[in-house]
Amino acid sequence: MDSTRLHVDTPEQVTLSFELAGLGSRCLALALDMLFQSLAFLLLFLGFLAAGIYLPEGASLYTAFLIIAAALLFFVYFIVFEGILHGRTPGKIICKLRVIRRDGRPLGWAGAAVRNLFRLLDFLPLLYAVGVFTMFLSAESRRVGDFAAGTVVVRDTRARAASLSALRAAARTGAPGRLSRYPLRESERALVRDLLSRRAQMNRRTFEILCRRVAQPLFEKFHIPPQNRVNHEGFLRMLWEENQDL
Secondary structure, three states, rough: OOOOEEEEEOOOEEEEEEOOHHHHHHHHHHHHHHHHHHHHHHHHHHHHHHHHHHHHHHHHHHHHHHHHHEEEEEEEHHHHHHHHHOOOOHHHHHHHHEEOOOOOOEOHHHHHHHHHOOOOHHHHOOOHHHHHHHHHHOOOOHHHHHHHOEEEEEEOOOOOOOHHHHHHHOOOOOOOOOOOOOOHHHHHHHHHHHHHOOOOOOOHHHHHHHHHHHHHHHHHHHHHHHHOOOHHHHHHHHHHHHHHHO
């Protein structure tokens, strides 16, 4: 079994595969996030310092506020970004990483809060020593916060807009309204049509899983490059648009 990937069997009998993030990429993402936190704290400090110039008698109060702000920033930064951006922070976005639940589902607010409240334990005794040690022992590179929240960090392979545009351009090399590169058999057209027509009747996760299942053999059939095999729904819609007038 490949220890660098996470394989999840879904209730829909579809196996999802995710590439696990390594220690190096996670440390780089964390370093970037800590840099952004430091910049935010610096701006906050300069703001309090400017206010203190006019209210010197409140210097001790500002110091207390700064200490509290630094402590909140340590936790709130990760919780807010991972909650809003579904498992990503600015550092993770740059390093193309994402936090997901162990069952393959997206990270929610509760999971983001739990994994980051345990961040202080991972940080002990200094510079995430406990977290790094736990990741070395875990086959899935999980720190204490990940075990508590039931999460893993994976490489984010979300679709780029250019990928679908390139597929559309390649499909329109023949006469207008006709398909030249991606012809579907009648059974394939019916399958794609039925799936897309039922979009409103399914929850988002189930629809994404079924799109992945239908798109994979079509990716293989048309020899789509691996880097473009990420926007499953977009690919199926492109195929339907190119085939429906035939």
